[in-house]
Amino acid sequence: MNDAGAVVARRAPAARASPALLRLDNVSRHFGKLxxxxDVSFAMNEGELRAVIGPNGAGKTTFFNLITGFVPPTSGDIWFxxxxxRDRSVVYRVHKGIVRTFQITEVFPDLSVSENVRVGVETAAGLNGRPWLPRHVRGDVERRVDELLDxxxxxxxxxxxxGELAHGDQRVVEIALALTMNPRLLLxxxxxxxxxxxxxxxxxxLVRRLHDERGLSILFIEHDMSIVFGIAxxxxxxxxxxxxxxxSAADISANEQVRAAYLGEAQ
Ligand SMILES: Nc1ncnc2c1ncn2[C@@H]1O[C@H](COP(=O)(O)OP(=O)(O)O)[C@@H](O)[C@H]1O
Ligand SMILES: [Mg+2]
Incomplete structure (x- = not known):
């Protein structure tokens, strides 16, 4: 990573060969008896914008934890x-481009917006902890920070x-931090x-633009049906x-089982 340009470069588009970007085959995760x-099977292609819905406790966050490596599966395989x-670490998966945000906001509250993003850019480029950076590298970092803020x-x-921003803006900072890691799949x-x-x-x-304009593959968990039906x-x-x-939204909104299990509950 001596080439300063490459240090903060955007990830190159992936080869078209593989059929699915992410695939889960019969994945289960038990916590004791729970x-x-x-037995979840799931496949998602590069460039898709997909949603996961379900009542509280349905397993949505656990599904994300399995994809990101925060919890290992009890059985089944996960392909990226x-x-x-399936046996790879969180760090390995982040390097491969599986990047998440959490249900609860995770930012550096005492730093400014651009400092938050700069920490992310430097971490992603392996520049963290260096006492000083050559001016051209610093320039690359600053350009990448500005680009992400834009x-x-x-x-x-x-x-x-x-820490003084409105909640909504803090969550946007979180997305900017996720983007510093050059995701191929944003969760x-x-x-x-x-x-x-x-x-x-x-x-x-923002989610729609990241998908439409930047071709990012995005999988999101969302409670609000109008959002899910509107963009997924x-x-x-x-x-x-x-x-x-x-x-599709039409399939799901017409599905009797879904209405009984979930949509009915929300009405
Ligand atoms: N680390 C854990 N240890 C024990 N139980 C857990 C753990 N994580 C999740 N669960 C349980 O698994 C179930 C699914 O939780 P979760 O995946 O958070 O659901 P959702 O995100 O759909 O609300 C819940 O009953 C929850 O209490
Ligand atoms: Mg959850």
């Missing part, structure tokens, strides 16, 4: 870009302390949780750890 995820990653729409708040766990209408609209617009190309419904249904 079957949090049961044609490789079986992408997420936070350039006008670059110098604000993150968002309830990105609009706790947001008002304006903040929600902003987040939905395909929806997977989890219920009691199992896949209850999968399909």
């Amino acid at each position: 079957q949090a995820v049961q 870009d044609g490789k079986n990653i 992408i997420v729409g936070l350039a006008n708040k670059a110098n604000r302390t993150v 968002l766990d309830e990105p609009t949780a706790g947001m008002g209408d304006t903040e929600t609209d902003h987040m939905v617009d 190309q395909k929806i997977t419904v989890l219920d009691q750890g199992r896949v209850l249904a999968e399909g």
Whole structure:
């Protein structure tokens, strides 16, 4: 990584060869007697914008933890870009491009927006902890920080302390931090949780733009059906750890089992 340009370069587009970017084959995860995820099979292609829905406790976050490596499966296999990653570490998966945000905001509250993003860019480039950086490398880092702030729409708040921002903006900073890691698959766990209408609209617009304009593959967990039906190309419904249904917004909204298990509950 001596080439300063490559240090903060965007990830090159992947080869077209592999059929699925992410695949889970009959994955289960038990916690003692509790079957949090049961025999789940799932496949997602590069460039898709997909949603996971389901009642509280359905296993959605555990599903993300299995994909990202935070918990190992009890059984089953997990494939990413044609490789079986079921025994791989979180760090390995992040390097391969599996990057997540959490249900609860995770940022550096005492740093400014641009400092937060700079820490992310430097970490992703392996530059962290260096006492000083050559000027050309520093310039690359600053350009990448500016680019990411532009992408997420936070350039006008670059110098604000993150802990003092509104909740919605803090969650956007979190997405900027995720983007510093050059994701090939971005996993968002309830990105609009706790947001008002304006903040929600902003987040939905950001997710849509990351997909439409940048071709990012995105899988998100979301409670708000209008958001899910509005932007997801395909929806997977989890219920009691199992896949209850999968399909388009039209398929899912017409599915009787889904209505009984979930949509009815929300009305
Ligand atoms: N680390 C854990 N240890 C024990 N039980 C867990 C753990 N993580 C999740 N669970 C349980 O697994 C079930 C599914 O949880 P979760 O995946 O968080 O659901 P969701 O995100 O759909 O609300 C819940 O009953 C939850 O209490
Ligand atoms: Mg959850």
